[in-house]
Every structure is written in C-alpha cells, then in structure tokens.
Amino acid sequence: MSYTAWIILTAALVGLSCGIIGVFLILRKTAMMADAISHTVLLGIVLAFIVTREVGGTPMLIGGILAGIVTAFLVQWLHSLDVQHDASIGIVFTTLFAIGVILIATSIGNAHLDVQHALMGEITFIPFHTITVPWIGEIPQATALLILVLLVVLFFIVTFYKEWKITSFDPALAASLGIPVLFMHYLFMGLVSVTTVASFDAVGAIMVVAMLITPAASSYLWTDKLVVMLVLSGAFGVLSAVIGYYVAAWIDTSISGSMAFATGIIFLISFLFSPKHGIIAKRLKPETGQTGTDPV
Amino acid sequence: MKEIVLEVKDLSASYRKTTVLHDVNFSVQRGSLTGIIGPNGAGKSTLIKTILELHPALTGTVKFFNEPYNKVKKRIGYVPQRGSVDWDFPTDALDVVTMGLYGQIGWLRRPTRKHKQKAYEALEKMGMGDYADRQISQLSGGQQQRVFLARALVQDADMYFMDEPLAGVDAATERAIMTILKELKAKGKTVLVVHHDLQTVEDYFDHVLLLNRTIINHGKTEDVFTMENIAETYGGNMRWMGEKREHAFHIVE
C-alpha cells in the first residue's frame, strides 16, 4: 500500500472507533470527558516513560489507559461529593495535565516527548514504523494497534449493546434491574481511554476529541434510531479523515488539525441541512415535535 | 390480617442540614394500593428514594418481603418522575418498554421476538399500540407516562413505587393509568403512588399515607382520609393549599 493510503487508513480507523464510542459519550452527556481523558492520558504516558524509559509500546498503552480510568474515577468521586460535574472535570484534568507538563519539563527534558507533539500528533511518520503481522505482512505499528482497538471497541459495544443503551437512557431503572451502572460507567471510560491512547500517538489529543464528539453529534441530527446513529457516526468519522487528509495535502498544513476541522464542516452541514433536526428544515415546518394526539 | 410485604422502621433522611424525613414507621400489606399524600416539600419523593436506596438514609431499616432491598431488587418496580430521563434519546416507545425486560433477559442475550411481543402487549394495554415505533420525543406528556407505566408492567414486579405518575397528564391517560393500577392490585401486587390531587384520593386508593416530614397518619382511606388529618398534614402550609383544600373539604364532608 502507498504512503498516503496508510495514513488515510490509520486516520479512518481512528474515525471509526471514535465515532462509535462517541455516540454513547454524547448520549450520556459526558462529551467533555473526552477532552479530559485525552489530556490526562499525557500524564500516564509520561509516568510510563519515567518508569520504563521507553516511548511507545505496551507500557505507554497501559499508562495511558490507567490515567484515563483514574481521571474518570476522580471526576466521579468529586461529583459524588457534591462538586458540580463540569467543575470536577475541569479541576481533575487540568491538574493532571499540569503535573504531566511539569514532569516533562523537570525530569525528562526534551527526550522524545513534548507537549505539542502530544496534542497534534505526528501522523506523517506513521508509515515508517512498521511491524510484521502473521498472514498480513508488514504494516505500520500504529495501524495494527488501531485495528486491534477497533475490534475491542466493536466487541464491547456489540456484546453489551442493551446494557449501554439502558444505562445511558435511564440509569435508575438499570440499577433497579440489577445492572451494575457504575461498573459499566468505568468500563465505558476504559474504552474511551483505550481508543484515546491508541489514537493519541498517531493523530494527537485534539483530533481524538474532535472525532469522539463531532461525528456523533452530527449523526444525532440525522436519525432517531440508535443503530443508525452508530453507523452514521462511524461513517462521518471515516469521511472526516478522508476529507481532512486531502484538504491538508491541498493547502499543505497539519493533517490532524485539518481532520478535526473536517469533522466541524460535516457538523455544520448536518446542523443546517439535516431534514430531521437541521435548522433550515425546522424553519420550513415549525414545531412538529409534539404531534401526539391522544389515543383512547 | 394480610401478609406484610413492606416494613419501614425508624427511617430518617436529610439533605445536608435539613432533615426531610424524621422517624418514619409504617408497614404495607400485600395487594394494597396506597396513595402517598402530603404538601410540597413533605418528603414524598425522598421517602420513595430512601426506601429504594437511591438516597442515603440517616437511620432506620427497610424490609421488603422480609428481606433487604438487595436480595429482592428484581421483585420491585420503580417508575420515576417523567422528567428524570432525556426524551431526546434515539429510541422508540417499544424499545423503552422492552428495557423493562432487560433484567429477565440477562447478560449477553438480545431481546427476542417473544420479548418484543410482550412489550407490545403492555403498550397495547396502555392504549399505545399504535405508537410502538414512534420516537419517544414525539410523544405527548401523557403518552410518555403511559410508556413508563407499560415498562413497569412488563417488569412483572411484585411491588411498585411510582413517583407522581398522574402529574400533568391528560384525563384519558389518568383513566388508563388508574385502570392498570387497579388491575395490578387485583393481581395481588402492592403499589405505592406519590399523589398530589386530594380530590381523587378517595376514588383511587384503598390506603392512604399522609406525610409531612414524618407520618401523620396511615391506614385505610375511609379511616384516615378525614378533614382533621388532612388539616394536620397540611397544617403548616395552609397557604400553599389554596383552593384545592376547600375542594378536599367538600369531598370529606
């Protein structure tokens, strides 16, 4: 495969995983957790580096995932102790991120890790670090990782589909039916973290946030069916990756920045023109919301 | 005397510094339909939430069928206030009702056609059969409440707690819900309902629990729902009562 194809494939994988996860993120009203986790993952990676002196690989993955789950846990804990939910997100992630930056500045120097790289990613280098996978041959390491993550994400979303649905829609009912709501929450945040960490090195934190929130929000404007929303959101993620790549190639600029921007364009189009919930459609046929004529 | 299925002892609860429930003791018989009545801020919702461990209790114990809550969770159905969920969630009426079956379906299994059929029957019972595939945000308030009731029905619990199911619904929905509640009672289920409309208490409930921070009175409607008791319950809140209270008096008289 060509250089370009690998980059687009890798970004498309990020778009697909994030698009699917993002649907539940939005429906659970925890969109800003994406922002929080994508930043605190940095601390996990830094700590993993300090312990193992290794950039990348398994330690980095584990460090990042743990950091994500710790973030989710701290936010939940503060919130359960009466701190406003968004305030606890704001406090936890900025503090952990600040600690990460300080650690980079004091104990690591500039060795292989810097904040800007982390935020923007270096997708252009992806095709150069390859590994050999049995039966498939040589493929870029980041791509292989993202394929694995996509499989993990699909597995969990499909297996616990109805549990995700009920814990997102009505946690109180879920709890009374004996579904462990809090455990499901942490499992979900774990999935967000896994996806974030895997995407992090390739495309950077900001694109992960864009891919997690925007395609899902766009698809929310097109459909009232959860399954359709999941499919659409994944598709929007992939589409953003492709559009973003070519825009970046065209005006010669940051690929991941451009992909994040492309998600925004898709949202804007959905927001204006979606036949269901777009604002133009709403203008044309005002208030069709409550059409309930009562039965009996 | 009938079997006692719910026993609340010395229950109290608070929100920060204010005690909302104080020394609440009562027991409920199997097959009764109880209205929980009291002024705004009397702790009606808190009572239900504390009983179901959705709000921490300061003191006291609650036993269902002589067991703690955790052991009998699945035998208990809870219908929260309509405003407690996001009605913009991408799902339809039938799907929401099917959620009531998730406990029975269990992990790793999908709802089958049989489950869907059961959910559909519950919807039909609530007069909502034609709305099964309607997106839930497109339902009126009354219809949403019926969906919630249908969901409680399929749960097939032995005891139900309902938080203001009749608040802000149209007359037809109110009739439909009451028919179902009486049917549940006839089947030997126990139902507790937070209710706010004093005029209908006598028609709807066989038992009444008058609550204002603590239990003012509890028992058979004809014994307990008297002018004196109502006045005592709403005593400190005369002004809040306004004209409703006068109606209530007429009925009692």
Add this chain to the structure above:
Amino acid sequence: MLSILSSSNTLWVLLSTMTLGVAAGTIGCIAYWKRQNLMSDALSHAALPGVVIAFLLWGEKNLLVLVIGAGITALIGALFIQWVTTSSRITEDSAMGMVLAVFYGFGIMLLAIANRLPGGNQSGLDNFIYGQAAAMVRSDVITMLILALVVLFIVFISFKEWKIFLFDKEFAQGLGISIQRMNTLYSVVLVMAIVIGIQAVGVILMAALLIIPAVSARYWTQSFHWMILLSALIGGLSGVLGTLVSTMKNGLPTGPFIVVVGAGFFVLSFLFGKEKGLFVNYVQYKFQQKQQLKLMEQEGGNV
C-alpha cells in the same frame, strides 16, 4: 528567593500573574453560578485560530493584536455554542466539545501555515499559545494589567446586577435588567479574562484558573460577595506562588505550576472548608445521626 525578587522582570511577571489570578478568580465565580465551568476551556481553545490569524495579518508578535484576535474567535465560539444549543437537540457539553476541538484544529492548520512562512517570530508565537510567563516583556505586562483591570472594573460597578442575574433571572428581568445584554456582557468579560491569561498559562490550562479558585472558595462561604473575594484571593495567590516556583529553575513552564498550586488550595478547601468540606460534612452527618437517634429514643420512651 531574594535574588529572584531582585530581578525586575520577575517582579513584572509576578505582578501580571497575580492580577491575572485575581481577574480569573472573579470571573470564575460568575461562570460557576452560570454552571458553565467548562465554557472557559472551550473558549480558550477557540482562541487559537484568532491568535494565528492576528499574527498572520499583523506580521509580528504584538500582544494587544494577538489578544484581540484571540478574543474575536473565542467570542465566535461562544456564539456558536449558544446557537447550536438553543436551536437544536445538541446539548451544551457536546457543543462545547465540538467548538473546542474544531476551532483548535483549525488553529493548528493555520499555525502550520504560519510556521512555513519566512521570517516572523514563530517561537514567540508558540510561547504565547502554550504559555510562558517568563517570556513576557514589560509592555506585555502593562497591556495585560490594563485589560485585567477593565474586567475587574466591569464586574465591580455592576456587582449587584450580576448577583440578581445569576440567582434569579426572572426577578432580574422584572427589575428591567436585560438578560440578553447581561449574557453578552458575560461572554465578553469571560473571553477577556481568558485571552489575557493565555500568554501566562497557555490555552490548555487557562480553564483551570477560572474553575479552581471559584470551586475552592465555595467551600468557605455561602455569600456570593465573600465567594468572589476569596476566589480572587486564591487566584491571586496561586498566580504568585506558581510563578515563584517556576522561576526557581530556568526553562520551567509557569502555567502548570500555577495550576498545581491552585489544585493544592482546592484540596485544602475540599477537605477542611467550613461550608461543605469533606471533614465538616462527615462530622455534621454523624452529629445529625446521633441527634436523630436520641430524639427517637426519647419519643419511644414517651409512648
């Protein structure tokens, strides 16, 4: 320590981070009661494209110009969030997340272009975006001080209007206060507080300066008046202490230290705050439980 203080530039930087902390702490209280804590995070990210565009148009790094550019895109971001949430089913947190990531992505695109252009002081731009208080020069500090004072002045002269606006919108409307105008004013002061802080702490951590002092202050008082004062104090102290620590060694970033000091204040308040600190809450709960039990025993005895 003395040697640090004797350096005149450090004094200027200290003054600016202190003022910034005070201004951010004050505005943070307003954001807290509007329940829009994370709005500052979204808007500080949304400021990035404005910074780069201003730089591209002006051709050099001038703080006032960058701040104006930052302010413009941040305001557009704020308007966009409002537009999306009021006219569609998208919730506010999703709208904020989108504005944050998409605007920032757009900024990164522009930044890559700016970095390609010949000439210009790109590293200065990076310092500005990621926060490097030590890189500030005297004229920067003066610009910042003036802007911060303007923000404080706006809050100060309309203090009682803010209070009514935050606690009882309908009542405020009854008094003839225009909610629309207050909302606009709120967005303007919020954006101002954010953009003047970017230089010192960076776009990513700016939100912390608005959130942490306000939430910490909440643990000590029930009065809005005191909360603002305390929040300003905590903000100012975090600014000063964080800056001092970061000047201990060359090349240390200022922003993260300010945030960590602020977080320290939060933890203290969270544990020991007299209003609803963890410790006080626990004692209160136990006390109430005991009272309740005693009361019941007495009543039980009477029956």
